[in-house]
Amino acid sequence: MIEEYRGVWVFIEQNDGEIEGVSLELLGAGRKLADKLEVPLAGVLLGEGIRELYSKLIGYGADIVYCIDHPVLRDYRTESYMKGVNYLAEKYKPEIFLFGATPNGKDLASAIATDLSTGLTADTTMLDVDVEKRLLEASRPAFGGNIMATILCKKHRPQMATVRPKVMKALPFDATRQGEIIEETIDLSEETMRTKVLEIVKDVTKNAKLADAHVIVCGGKGMGDAAGFQLIHDLAETIGASVGGTRDVIEAGWLPHELQIGQTGETVTPKIYFAIGISGAIQHVVGMKNSELIIAINKDPNAAIFEVATYGIVGDALEIVPKLIEQFKEQQKSMGGELNYA
Amino acid sequence: MHIVVCVKQVPDTKIIKINPRTNTLDRRSAPAILNPYDAHAVQEAVKLKEKLGKGKISVLSMGPPQATEVIKKSIEIGADEGYLISDRAFAGADTLATSYALSKALEKIADELPIDMVLCGKHAIDGDTGQVGPGIARRLDIPPVTNVIEVCEINKQEKMAVVKRKLTNGYELVQVKLPCLLTVEKEINMIEYSPLPNMIKAARYKANIWTVADLGEVDKTQLGLKGSPTVVGKMFTPPKLEGGKMLEGSSDEQIAQLMEVLMERKELLNVSN
Ligand SMILES: Cc1cc2nc3c(=O)[nH]c(=O)nc-3n(C[C@H](O)[C@H](O)[C@H](O)COP(=O)(O)OP(=O)(O)OC[C@H]3O[C@@H](n4cnc5c(N)ncnc54)[C@H](O)[C@@H]3O)c2cc1C
Ligand SMILES: Cc1cc2nc3c(=O)[nH]c(=O)nc-3n(C[C@H](O)[C@H](O)[C@H](O)COP(=O)(O)OP(=O)(O)OC[C@H]3O[C@@H](n4cnc5c(N)ncnc54)[C@H](O)[C@@H]3O)c2cc1C
Numbered sequence: 141m142i143e144e145y146r147g148v149w150v151f152i153e154q155n156d157g158e159i160e161g162v163s164l165e166l167l168g169a170g171r172k173l174a175d176k177l178e179v180p181l182a183g184v185l186l187g188e189g190i191r192e193l194y195s196k197l198i199g200y201g202a203d204i205v206y207c208i209d210h211p212v213l214r215d216y217r218t219e220s221y222m223k224g225v226n227y228l229a230e231k232y233k234p235e236i237f238l239f240g241a242t243p244n245g246k247d248l249a250s251a252i253a254t255d256l257s258t259g260l261t262a263d264t265t266m267l268d269v270d271v272e273k274r275l276l277e278a279s280r281p282a283f284g285g286n287i288m289a290t291i292l293c294k295k296h297r298p299q300m301a302t303v304r305p306k307v308m309k310a311l312p313f314d315a316t317r318q319g320e321i322i323e324e325t326i327d328l329s330e331e332t333m334r335t336k337v338l339e340i341v342k343d344v345t346k347n348a349k350l351a352d353a354h355v356i357v358c359g360g361k362g363m364g365d366a367a368g369f370q371l372i373h374d375l376a377e378t379i380g381a382s383v384g385g386t387r388d389v390i391e392a393g394w395l396p397h398e399l400q401i402g403q404t405g406e407t408v409t410p411k412i413y414f415a416i417g418i419s420g421a422i423q424h425v426v427g428m429k430n431s432e433l434i435i436a437i438n439k440d441p442n443a444a445i446f447e448v449a450t451y452g453i454v455g456d457a458l459e460i461v462p463k464l465i466e467q468f469k470e471q472q473k474s475m476g477g478e479l480n481y482a
Numbered sequence: 483m484h485i486v487v488c489v490k491q492v493p494d495t496k497i498i499k500i501n502p503r504t505n506t507l508d509r510r511s512a513p514a515i516l517n518p519y520d521a522h523a524v525q526e527a528v529k530l531k532e533k534l535g536k537g538k539i540s541v542l543s544m545g546p547p548q549a550t551e552v553i554k555k556s557i558e559i560g561a562d563e564g565y566l567i568s569d570r571a572f573a574g575a576d577t578l579a580t581s582y583a584l585s586k587a588l589e590k591i592a593d594e595l596p597i598d599m600v601l602c603g604k605h606a607i608d609g610d611t612g613q614v615g616p617g618i619a620r621r622l623d624i625p626p627v628t629n630v631i632e633v634c635e636i637n638k639q640e641k642m643a644v645v646k647r648k649l650t651n652g653y654e655l656v657q658v659k660l661p662c663l664l665t666v667e668k669e670i671n672m673i674e675y676s677p678l679p680n681m682i683k684a685a686r687y688k689a690n691i692w693t694v695a696d697l698g699e700v701d702k703t704q705l706g707l708k709g710s711p712t713v714v715g716k717m718f719t720p721p722k723l724e725g726g727k728m729l730e731g732s733s734d735e736q737i738a739q740l741m742e743v744l745m746e747r748k749e750l751l752n753v754s755n
Contacts, residue, residue: 160650215654218616218626242650247628250616254581259711262577262611266720277715288720296711334625334659338644343652354750380752397668404610411750422720433747435740441728451743452728453736460733467741471753 142235145297148174149206149234151225152185152197153245155216155340159193162240162305167201169308170238173269173276180204182234186224188214198319201311205321206232212328215337216244220328222251227326229256234298236269236276241302249302259293261301263403265426267308276301281403281422288422306407306430350399355381355412358401358428361388362417362438362457369394371461372416378468384408386424402427417457420445437461483537483638485527486591487601488584488618489520489556491549492608516552519603521559523666525673527601528560530636538562538595542587544572544580550689558676558684565591569693574707577609581617582704586697588622598638600663604629612665619663627656628665 150170153160167183174181180203185193188211197205208224225248229237237252239245241263253260261278266288268277275292276299282289293299350356357379359372369389376383385395387402401408403423413431418424420436420443428434429448436449437457446452453460493512524541531537540563541556543549553564567587575583588597600622602615612628619626631653632646641660646653648667676684694700703709729736744751 218619218628222620243629243648246612247616247626250577250613251620251626253613254578254617254620257578257711259576259578260611260613261712262609262613281720282717287717289717290715291712292715293711294713334662335627336657338655338657340649340654341652378752412744412747425720433743435743446728450727451740453733453740454728455733455736460737463734463737464740467737468751468753471741471745471748 142295142297145233145235147179147182147204147232147234148177148236149182149184149229149238149298150202151237151239151245151248152183152193153216153240153242154185154187154190154193157187157190157193159196160240160242160305161310162242162245162303162308164200164310165305165308166238166240166303167197168310169267169303170236171201171311173236173267174203176269176271177235177274179235182206182232184225184228186210186213186221194321195315196313198317199313199315201317203319205319206324207321208324208326210326210328212330212333215340216248217333217335217337218247218251219333219335221248222255223328224326225252226255228324229298231324235274237298237300238267239300239302241304246302249300253300256296256298256300258296258298258300259291261291261293264291264301264303265307267301267303275299281426304403304407304426306409307426350382350384350401350406350408353382353408353410355379355414356384356401356408356410356428356431357381357414357416358384358386358418359389359394359416360386360418360424361392362419363389363394364417364458366392366394368458371458371465375414375416375461375465375468378465378472381412381414382410386418386421415445415449416461418445419443420448483531483534483598483636484540484595485530485537485599485601486540486542486588486597487520487523487527487556487561488603488614489524489541489543489552490517490603490606491515491543491545491552492517492606514548514551516555517603517606517608519605519607519666519668520552521555521673522668522670523601523603524556524559524561525671526633526666529671530599530633531560534636534638540565540591542567542584542591544568544575544583544587547691550691553689554684554687557687558680559673560676560680564687564689565692566689567692567694567697571694571702571705574710575705576710576712577611577613577617578711579705579707579709580614581621582701582709583697583706584614585618585621586700587692588618590692590697596661598660599643600624600661602663602665604665604667615663615665622661622663624661624663625658626663626665627658629667630664631667631669633664633670 266279605612
């Protein structure tokens, strides 16, 4: 009976006691859904030695924290986490269950949806709910064009979705919020595990660079060729920005793939984002639209990128970018400083 | 060592065009190809077989009859045998129904020769969910490792493998018991040129084609559209975001206006002291 299922759940991803940003964003998004449906919002937390995280989750919007603290759950593994989360979901029956679209979140959500025989919408970028039907409307970019598809799961519960990091907004932390902690225990033994995490190696240089950049100059196929794309590097170097590219640019071999921005690349939220020679396909836009100030340069006045841009310039990038670089250099000179690539 | 690779035929999304008036896919413009991640998975199977000195590589696809093309492509890369499950009853499957159908076919393949490893792509470039691989692993009750960028070690005697799994920032080394299921990233290898004998074999190759009736005991309510809990509710163009101030004038005038805007945030740029 699907009426038995009540409440909105968010799977809380933690690594070494640190909560992933996307989990807090999902508490923010989940809060809105829970309020509309008039049900509690719960965070689901698994790990070892995680008790100090409980109050954080409540402060970010959870009414209930379901948790399992066990040595076998120290590192994420599909088999152990799946056991724990399935146990909770079968016992408490949520109607909506959200996961971050991270490697671990996607992996876990897929396994759980299979076990619970329910629907799972992938890589959602918009969430809403039809209150009357209590239906989750999870929308995701589809195909190559500027199209979104809303995926529904009408007859099965919970309604599950993975959600892209950095598209939802976390609520401000509120230390006065109150909530309930429900700790559960399950039987897990290391001997029955078929996988073992031998080592975790953090490579912060690679992804953090784009994700944390304050200013990004992103170039598209409109730069013409690798030589034209050099202008993107030049502009970035002049203003001390990071370089990114569209998928077409990566595929053309002008940039390494870890610098791809968009649905299948990085999601970024810099303070200033230059989109140069980029058409503005939905798969690109979902990865950058939450930037604070977006400046687009494109020779086609109808390019979709102008719809997300704060300021748009219609014109030839190959002509405009060198002029911009020149202007910045003038500014730097008038500031009396040498270029300073800190 | 018996490795089975799941391979999907997908429209080449690089070429796909959307009809802006009807918001539908213009399929004429999109040739069908082997999902690029699956090509890397087949290539990895070939590498592992070479490393171990012997073994068998089978590929499995679900799709319409013309999906035999991706089986041929896999034979070209170096697969030994190919299976296509093709039936009206499979049509309209979401990931839950897809993993069910594929796992039933894998069980049948395993009846002939036990499977040590199943390989899938990280995701298919059309549906783009990445949910089918982990779903299959659940159904077969074998451990999955997703987002694999390297198979470091494989030990048939000890029945285990050590693989590198890509994380959001970094990677982890995971030891996994065989049989297992891995989903692979593109970085795992480079697709090599197919040797001529493979090309000849591929050109003549006739894939094994199975319908639902060939799969033995199958719960038909779990197949295709019927077995799919998710449905596409509607398609729409995303709501326009605000913003959209076009700068006016000659390009020099536009640049001047832009510089003015940027200088308001100059603490972020390399022009402040
Ligand atoms: C499943 C899937 C996932 C995807 N994931 C991503 C992703 O993560 N990231 C991503 O970026 N894309 C992704 N894509 C691809 C995406 O759909 C677009 O194809 C891609 O973003 C287009 O790149 P582009 O804007 O560089 O090139 P184009 O679309 O070719 O646009 C080039 C633009 O440059 C303009 N131009 C040309 N010459 C000049 C000039 N001299 N001066 C100024 N402007 C000029 C043109 O008017 C045009 O608007 C994905 C697609 C699919 C199907
Ligand atoms: C626009 C759109 C959105 C969709 N959204 C969802 C959604 O949110 N949730 C959902 O459940 N379904 C969704 N679907 C349906 C989904 O695309 C199909 O179920 C599809 O059959 C499998 O999913 P995938 O393409 O995402 O594969 P993925 O899970 O991305 O594929 C991963 C790997 O599984 C293997 N594999 C997948 N399909 C096959 C096959 N037919 N034969 C052999 N191997 C295969 C391959 O190794 C592949 O690399 C969507 C479909 C469309 C068109």
